[in-house]
Amino acid sequence: MGVARGGAPRARLGIYKACWVGGCPDAAVLAAIDDAIYDGVDVMSLSIGSVGKEIPGTLHAVQRGTSVVFSGGNDGPVPQTVTNAEPWVTTVAASTIDRSFPT
Template structure:
């Protein structure tokens, strides 16, 4: 999972994987959260909640800081995930204008992952 850690570090070299806003944690639980019996939202929608694939193992790669997401760091995250042999890459970085598929690091990284039979998913806001 490539994710943003905006606000967690002032130094790109800080090994902290934490994120001030928690979006990556939320996304990870949506993908691989274990079953929680009796889950509800303020008493509504009571039941059992779980992620899409509770047996999944997650590898996370920090590619952004509060200063933004550089193309070099995004592509390095893709390279690390591909080298680690992941089965799926979920990119959780935000949005903006639509991608230019010939220069956008997410489009390029996804293409490289697909060449290794690794699927990627990304939601553009």
């Protein structure tokens, strides 16, 4: 009960399913992006990074004022690199370390 606020209390959020057991068809991803633009979301976070392939609809979203963020995929051209074919989106990558911390 009550109101939850974070770092962007006026941001509009929406969750759209575009990936299924067989993968993430371009048509489903494009439909989700179009729905998000129409619904007025502020930021799209797509955790479907794909090496060397443009995700349809992302340039249109950015042109409409929506920030688009991708996962880097963490399997870039060589170890410890990421890749992104779209310079208009922000790419975020995870990292690992070579140590363990047993408890």
